[in-house]
Amino acid sequence: MGSGSPSKFRIVLDAMGGDFSPVNEVLAAGEIFKNHTDIDLVLTGDKQAILKTMAEKGVSFPQEKIIHASQKIDMSDSPVASLKKKPDSSISVGCKYVAEGNAEAFVSAGNTGAVVTASTFILGRIEGVERPTMGTFFPSESSVSTIFDVGAFVDSKPQHLLGFARMSTIYVREIYNIASPSIGLLTVGEESEKGGKTIKETHTLLKDSGLNFFGNIEGRDILKGSVNIVLCDGFVGNIVLKFGESFPKYLKTLLKEYASRSFLNKLKVLIVRSVLRQALSPLDYQYYGGVLLLGVKSVSIIGHGSSTPLAITNMVLRAKDCIEKDVVKKISAAIAESPMKESE
C-alpha cells in the first residue's frame, strides 16, 4: 500500500496478549477507533471478555471487528508447544487472519516466543531469510540508534547476524530516513580480533558485505549513539534491552532513599523527579511502539507484557508506519537482489 492510498491500514491486535489483557488492549482499541480513522483495526480474543471490558470501561468499538478466539497463550507457556496445543489462540487466529490476506499487520503484547514462532510459521519467512530478527529503537545521546537482535533467537551464527544487519539496514533507512545506516558489531573491544569465534567471523562477513559497517563497538558505545544499528545475538541484545529498561526504576529507588534522609532532600527530590520525568522520557518503552519482527511476510509488532494502553496504541501506530513505508516489500526486494547464503 503506497502512502497516497485512500484505503485503510488493516491491522490485527491480539486482545489477550499483555499482562493486563484484555483491559489495556480494549482501551487502546477504543482510542484508535476514535482518533485514528485511517486504521481498520480488528481484535482477536475472547469475544465475551472483550465486550464485557468495553462495557465496563465505556469503550466504543465495532462488534463485528472482534474475531473470537477461544484460547489464550500465557506468558509462561512454551512457545512451540503452546501453538500446537492451542490452535485457536488469539495469536494463531490473528496471524492466520493476516496470512489469509485480510490485514497487513499483526500486533501483540503477548508471549514473545509464541508471537515470533507464530509469525515465522503462519505469516511465513520472506524468501531467502533463514532467521527473522527482532529489534527496536534505543535511546542514545545522538542520532537514531536501534538494536538488533533483542531476543528472537539465541546462538546466532555469523551468517544469521549478517542477515540481521541487512534487514535492519533497510528498516532504519525506511523508518528513520537515514540513507546509509551505520552498523556496529557489539563485542568486548574495538580491535577486530576481540570477541569469540562468531564475532571474528561476523566481522569479516560485514567488512565484505557492502553495508555501512562501522566496526566493533563496546557496551559503552550503545548510549553514545556511535552507530545507527547495534548488532548482536538475541541473547546479548535481550539482556542489554532489559537491563537498560530497568534503569529508571533503579534511579527511582536511589532517589527514594535519598529523599528519606531529610525534609530538604524530600523537597529536592520533588524537583529532580519532575525534571527526570521529562529528561528520561526517551527511555520510556511506551513511546517506542514495540519491537518489529523483520524477515516475515507481513508486519509483526511485539510489545512488552506490561504494555500500557498508550504503549499498545503506539505499537499499532508503528505497524501503520511500517505498512505505509512498505518495509516488508523493500526487505523482500533487497534479499531477492542479493540472496543470503544458507549457513552450513
Place this chain on the structure above:
Amino acid sequence: MGSGSPSKFRIVLDAMGGDFSPVNEVLAAGEIFKNHTDIDLVLTGDKQAILKTMAEKGVSFPQEKIIHASQKIDMSDSPVASLKKKPDSSISVGCKYVAEGNAEAFVSAGNTGAVVTASTFILGRIEGVERPTMGTFFPSESSVSTIFDVGAFVDSKPQHLLGFARMSTIYVREIYNIASPSIGLLTVGEESEKGGKTIKETHTLLKDSGLNFFGNIEGRDILKGSVNIVLCDGFVGNIVLKFGESFPKYLKTLLKEYASRSFLNKLKVLIVRSVLRQALSPLDYQYYGGVLLLGVKSVSIIGHGSSTPLAITNMVLRAKDCIEKDVVKKISAAIAESPMKESE
C-alpha cells in the same frame, strides 16, 4: 597473612598501566605512602619517568621501592603477543616480583587482556582451576551484588561457568560476609529451558552443585539485586558492565539538553545534579576498587584504563582487603576439597 599480623601488606602497583600513567599511579602511590602505613607498596615501570612525575607533582615515595621496567604494554597491544615481545614490561616485572614471593598482590590499570594473561601464566593458576574469572561489585537496589565474569574470557563452557560460580561464592562470602551468596544465571528468561545450549547445561550443573543457586535471571534483575552473584560469560558481562558504567554520562547529556531549553530549567538542573551526584555515587567505578581476578595463585586487581588517582588508591586497598581475608588460600582450599573437572 592473618588479620592480626604485624607485618605489612606487600603490594605491587604497575605505574605504567592507566591512560594517564604514570601520573595517576604516582599520585595514588604518594597517598598510600602517606596515609596507609600498613601497606608496603612497590611501583614497577620507567624509573626516570616516575621520579620526574614525583618531582613535578611534589609526591613523596621511597626511591628504593621503584623497580625499573624498561618496557610498557599499550592498551592497543595484543595481550599474548605483547607479553612475548616485551619481556621487561611493567606488567611482567610486577607479576614476576609477586610470583617470586616478594609481595602478595599485583595491581594494574593497564591492558586488561595482558594483565589477565600475565597473571594466569606468571602468577600461575590455582591447582584445579582451568579458567580464572574476573568480577566486580555492581550497584543494585538491595543487598550485595557482584557480576562474574566481566571479560577475562569469552565463549566459556558450562564447566567454566560452574568454576566461576564456585570461586565467586568464596570471594563474596569472604569480602562481603554473606554466608551463602545466591547465584543467578543471566539469560533471556526465568524458565530453565530459556537461553542457548550452554545456558541449559550450566543450569543443570548449578542445580546439582551444592551452591546456593537461585535459578535463571534476566537483564532486568541485575539492578534489582535479586542475587549476590550475577553469573555469565565474560562476553555478556563485559558488555553489561560497560553499558551500565556509561549511564551516568548519558544522563548528564540528557540533563544538559534539558537545561539548554530555558533559564528555569537551568536552575532546576543545578539541583538535580547535586542530588544525582550523591544518589548515583554507588554507580561510580572509582569506589569499587577494581576488578579481582579469581583463580590465580596471588591477588591480582585490574582497573579501568581511565582510573583516577582515587580509583587506583581504592584498587590497592581492595588488594589489601583480599590479602587480609586470605581469599586466594580459601579458594585453593575449596577447589582442593572438591576439584573441578576439566571440560573436554
